[in-house]
Structures are given as structure tokens and as C-alpha cells.
Amino acid sequence: MTRWLVTGAAGMLGRDLTDLLRLRGAEFTALARADLDIADARAVTAAVSSVKPDIVVNCAAWTAVDAAEEHEAQALAVNGRGAGNLAAACANAGALLVHPSTDYVFDGHAAIPYPEDAPTGPAGAYGRGKLAGEQAVRAALPGASYIVRTAWLYGAHGKNFVKTMLRLAANGTAPGVVADQHGQPTWTADVAEQVLALLEKSAPPGVYHATSSGQTTWFGFAEEIFRLYHSSVARDEDAERKRVAPRPISTAEYPTPAQRPAYSVLGHDAWRAAGIEPIGDWRDALHRAFPAILAQASG
Numbered sequence: 001m002t003r004w005l006v007t008g009a010a011g012m013l014g015r016d017l018t019d020l021l022r023l024r025g026a027e028f029t030a031l032a033r034a035d036l037d038i039a040d041a042r043a044v045t046a047a048v049s050s051v052k053p054d055i056v057v058n059c060a061a062w063t064a065v066d067a068a069e070e071h072e073a074q075a076l077a078v079n080g081r082g083a084g085n086l087a088a089a090c091a092n093a094g095a096l097l098v099h100p101s102t103d104y105v106f107d108g109h110a111a112i113p114y115p116e117d118a119p120t121g122p123a124g125a126y127g128r129g130k131l132a133g134e135q136a137v138r139a140a141l142p143g144a145s146y147i148v149r150t151a152w153l154y155g156a157h158g159k160n161f162v163k164t165m166l167r168l169a170a171n172g173t174a175p176g177v178v179a180d181q182h183g184q185p186t187w188t189a190d191v192a193e194q195v196l197a198l199l200e201k202s203a204p205p206g207v208y209h210a211t212s213s214g215q216t217t218w219f220g221f222a223e224e225i226f227r228l229y230h231s232s233v234a235r236d237e238d239a240e241r242k243r244v245a246p247r248p249i250s251t252a253e254y255p256t257p258a259q260r261p262a263y264s265v266l267g268h269d270a271w272r273a274a275g276i277e278p279i280g281d282w283r284d285a286l287h288r289a290f291p292a293i294l295a296q297a298s299g
């Protein structure tokens, strides 16, 4: 039986991936940050030698995009060298590596979806670190790695945009939400399914874009979350009083330390070439994910 090793297993994607592996009856070892720091090369070698995995999925990452601007060296130690440590250990052990990456490796100035082989050009420290990780993985495992870029992730576990909007909707607070950044809101459970599909279909190694189909803005995404929230709560007097909607604002009205890409839509041709359906429409994914996230957020 195929043996899996998941790093960063307590993160948002790590939780959904290990839930799916459990559901499928797979044999896997889940290591959270407290069990394995991927920036520690010796610990990574020891973990891979002891687990003897066939497949490693690296869900560990420094994901604090704004903090990375001030702490680029620390972000790079995890997202660049940490990925390289895992890749080297996989190369020694003959294991495949699935390495999630990000839309932030692109410059964000395109007007049509970025193909998998589009030139990279990160605008910030987080993207530079993640790109260094991609390069390290590809260099060590050219024929035995999958770079799985994703974006705008949300899920039942961990902090994310959907949970923030649900909290505001429940309080009756109408947020200003950026309406001039375009992307693909993506459910972590869908990314987990795509990772399994790569292995089940023996897809060729390379770069894949695990994002929802279609596109929207953060404002469009927020509108749909508020709509779903309002249709799922009882229509009593209190709910009616608190019924608000987000309002559109510009990026200039919401300054952040790290520059956000204006256009972060990723193309999906590599899935089709490998005989795998890309993730479906973002709105449909949100509707499927919503009950579990609402239960978590209000629990």
C-alpha cells in the first residue's frame, strides 16, 4: 500500500488532506510543526528515513504574507530552504514530492489566466520565498515532483476570508471589500482531491494549478458569502436588523505591507492534459463548503 507523509499537517490544507486520506483508508503519517520543523534539514532527513514514504505532501509553509515583508529571511527559511530539505530527503529516499505553491509567484499584471509555464515574477517577499521553494523542488526532483499552485484558500480549519466575512455578517457589520483584485476562491478540500487525483492517475510530474474555475473579486466573493449566510439563518427580527451587505472599495483604500496581485487567475490546461478534471466553478465550491465552515465558525 502507498505510504504518505504529510508535513504541516495541522494547517488549513494539511487538515483537509489528512481527513481525505483517512476517508480513503490510505496509510499516512501526519506531522504538524511541533513534530517536524521543515527548516531543520537533519530532522527532515530523519523523519523521511523513519517513515519511508512513497509520497510526501508538503503542507508546511510560512503563510503570513504581510509579515514576510519584514521577515523575509525567516519566510525563506521555511518556504525556500524547507522545501529544499524535503526535496533532498525525497530524492535520497526515492519518494515523490507534492509541493503546494502560490499565485504570488506571478507578477499579477496579466489580463488572461496564467498558464502553468508562464514566466514568474513575484512582487513580494512571500512570493519570492515560494518561488525559491519551487525551484529547489524542481532541481532536486525533476522527474518526481508536483508543484501544485493554489490561491485564495479557505476551509473549515484555520483563519480565512470566509470565516472573517461570516463573523462580520453575524455582527451586522458591513465591510468595505476590495473590488479591483481578481482571483479564484478555492476550497482546501478541493485542492486535497486534486492532489490525490495526481497520484491516482499517475499524472506526469510538473506544475499544476489547483484553483477553482471561473473568477471573481474579493468583493464578489464577500457578496456571495453574505448572501449564503443570510439565506441560512432564521429570518427573525434580530437577523433583519443586522442584515447588511459588503460595499466595494479599491486596493488604494485598503493598503497592506505586501502588494497584492491585481490579477491572480490561473489556467488549468495541465489537468486536462493529464486526463484530470480541474476544480469546478468557485461559486459551486463555496456552496458545497459552506455548511461545514458555518458549523465551524459558529461552533
Ligand SMILES: NC(=O)c1ccc[n+]([C@@H]2O[C@H](COP(=O)([O-])OP(=O)(O)OC[C@H]3O[C@@H](n4cnc5c(N)ncnc54)[C@H](OP(=O)(O)O)[C@@H]3O)[C@@H](O)[C@H]2O)c1
Pocket: 007, 008, 009, 010, 011, 012, 013, 014, 032, 033, 036, 037, 038, 039, 058, 059, 060, 061, 062, 063, 078, 082, 100, 101, 102, 103, 130, 149, 150, 151, 152, 153, 154, 158
Ligand atoms: N492560504 C492561502 O490563501 C494560500 C494561497 C496560496 C497558496 N497557499 C499555499 O498553500 C499551502 C497550504 O497553506 P495553508 O493555507 O494550509 O497554510 P496554513 O494554514 O498557514 O498552514 C501551514 C502550516 O505550516 C506550519 N508551519 C509553518 N512553519 C513550519 C515549519 N518550519 N515546519 C513545519 N511546519 C510549519 C504552520 O504551523 P503554525 O500555524 O504553527 O505556524 C501551519 O500549520 C502553503 O504552501 C501555502 O503557501 C496558501
